[in-house]
Amino acid sequence: MELDKMDENDWKYHGEGNKSLVVSHVQHPRVLRLLKYPAEDSENPPQTAEQAYRQIQNIVDFSSNVMSSLLGEKFIHSGEVVKLPLEFVRQLSIKVQHQRPAWRCDKVMDIYSGCALCLPNLTSPALHQPTHTPPLCIEIKPKCGFLPSPKHVSKDIKTKVCRYCMHQHYKVANGKWKRRSFYCPLDLFSGNRQRMHFAIRHLIEEPQNNFKVFKGGQCIYSSKEGSDESPDMNSLLHHLRPYFLHTNNRMNSHVTSKAVLNDFIQVLVNALLSSGGGDGSVVADRQAEGRGFCEASIFNKERIRHGSRGLPSDSVLFRILQTQMLDTLDIEGLYPLYRQVEQHLQDFPKERTRLQIEGPYNEAFLEKLQKCPSENDGSVEYAVAKVHQYRVAMTAKDCSIMVALVPSSEEEEDNERCENKILRKINTTVYCLSSQRQLRDFRPPAFSYSASILDLDPKPFDSIPRQLRLDQKIVSCYLRTGGALP
Ligand code: ATP
Ligand code: ZN
Ligand code: MG
Ligand code: MG
Incomplete structure (x- = not known):
């Protein structure tokens, strides 16, 4: 340039x-x-x-x-x-x-x-040689995927209903959105294919600012804020159809819209769970602590027949969740530490630089937050490390994932078909018990996937008091109206 x-x-x-x-x-x-x-x-x-x-x-x-x-x-x-x-x-x-x-x-x-x-430009990836079919890129802003620990919160509801779901009630009550979304981040981050499928279906139905689809670099599906209309799902399906015409290894032009949508979601789930190299061992810590299920999610727990498997440790969702979980104290537990730092800076303004409050964001900054003492020893170093951790977690709660699906060319498809047999076997085992009819014939369409993370701005130090006020407003709104809204 x-x-x-x-x-x-x-x-x-x-x-x-x-x-x-x-x-x-x-x-x-x-x-x-x-x-x-x-x-x-x-x-x-x-x-x-x-x-x-x-x-x-x-x-x-x-x-x-x-x-x-x-x-x-x-x-x-x-x-x-x-x-x-x-x-x-x-x-x-x-x-x-x-x-x-x-x-x-x-x-x-x-x-x-x-x-x-x-x-x-993450919506026009050049993973392979240019194919005739343009890549599909799906942007997901997943938001926070875990419930805070009961130790630090003053309202019990925060350990039962996730922040996103409570925030939905607040946004509808304040007219920001006309309808509530039934997407729940805890379903997306569960690593359980059924729950993830469910979460993505609700992102598609009510995308708000959490879901967009790009085809060949152009946005073809997104929400309009404050608008009464739902986004045009038929138009999305029209765009998606040519990518999902294969069933049973045959071209089939009579594929139903439902099948197109199911295949699309399943490819997306595969991409989000794919490890991209590494061991991909499965970690399921939140489930064990009971912090992985939100009571506001309309996903019926009874439907989980295979338990939660958790996320592969090198998947994009796992890495985002781990970073979000650096918020160990919740805003309520963090705020007193923020005040301590603020007071310290008032007393010793020159400390602002040494403590790297506004950066520079270098190795030393990373070290400060990684070498945080495990117990609060009362030092300003501890308080600063927790504040830094919280800010990093905020960024991870606000970032977006861009999944690029690049259709494979014919010969690649043949090679991949062999590899996919294994995958297909796994898919069939997981799915045939739950949704026999829809997915029996599912063969994952041949795509190469890649995932990127975007929107990683540092959140300002002085945005923390605002976070506390917003949290209080959201929780009290939920307690007033919660559950009452459909
Ligand atoms: P937010 O309100 O979510 O904090 P923001 O103002 O920080 O958003 P971004 O999310 O970085 O801005 O960018 C706005 C939009 O532009 C994104 O949602 C995405 O659709 C698009 N975009 C941003 N970066 C890229 C990129 N590298 N390639 C393609 N599209 C991008
Ligand atoms: Zn939720
Ligand atoms: Mg953004
Ligand atoms: Mg941003």
Whole structure:
């Protein structure tokens, strides 16, 4: 990319979140991720160009030095900071404005700093030689996959109903979404194929901002916030059908929509459980502690016939869950430690640097959080380590997984068919007991899968008090209305 010859016509709107707006290159598999500001600050940006540069460099460092070591390098693409011509950024912002969803327009794209994060475009992977059929990429924002330990929470409900499910009630009560989603992260993170299947089906039905599908780099399925309409499932099925026409090793154009959807979900479950090398031993610790099942999930426990197997230890979900579980104290147990650090910084402002409160996010930062004493010895080092751990866990609770499914070419398919026989055998054993009719003929369509993790920004130190307030609001809303909503 020649930074002095940037042309806005080479870039198009790709998507956005709460903090950043993403544009993709029309030819090369690359994206630019630009910062956003509240619209009322549009005339005078909240930070200087140097501060914006520092913020993005911090994101790169946090991702490459901290999150990558916790989540596994193979899943992470940290990218690099780029300095763009201001005229290009201005033109780009005008160009993409009309494509932005109205409900995101309370923020504007940063056009003053000229800084952006340049990343590989994870929705147009080049895993194999280009095939005729474009890759399918599925983005899942899984959220927190475990219940907090009873030791640290003041309200019993928090040990029974997961944060996501409680938050759903809050969001519906506040009009952010019209309908509640029946997705529960504890089902997705269970490692049990039936529960995972169930979770993904509910993500598809009510995607909110937790589920998107891209085909050949274009978003073909997502939710519109505040809208009454459900996203167009028929259109999704129409896109998916050509990928899932094989049953019983024959092309079959009469495959029902239900079968297409089932095959799609099952391929996704396989991709999420695939180990990508390594031993893949299965770990099921949360289940044993009873912290892996949410009472608000409408998945019927009786349906689990084979118990929970847990997640393979080198799967993307396992790595995310382990990192989320660095939040060992819950916000309620953490908050007093946060206050201790805050007080210490007021007394000794120079300590901010040594304790790496705002970074730098380097090896030493990682070491601080990994070498945390197991008991609270009253030291500020202990408090800081717990705060760092909590912030890292917050990032892991907020990240997204991008699963890329690249259809194999014909000859690869023949090779893979042999390998898949083993897989198919496992699938059939697991499934034939539960859903005989649908899955008896299932042959996993031949895809190569890969998984990446994106959106790994550090969460600010001073966002912790806000977290506590939000937690209190969500819990009290749930206790007032909970269970009452359908
Ligand atoms: P959030 O509100 O979830 O915190 P955010 O503002 O931090 O979001 P991202 O999630 O990083 O922003 O990016 C917004 C969207 O842009 C993503 O949901 C994804 O669809 C797309 N996106 C981000 N990075 C990439 C990438 N490297 N390749 C392809 N698409 C991407
Ligand atoms: Zn739940
Ligand atoms: Mg995001
Ligand atoms: Mg984010």
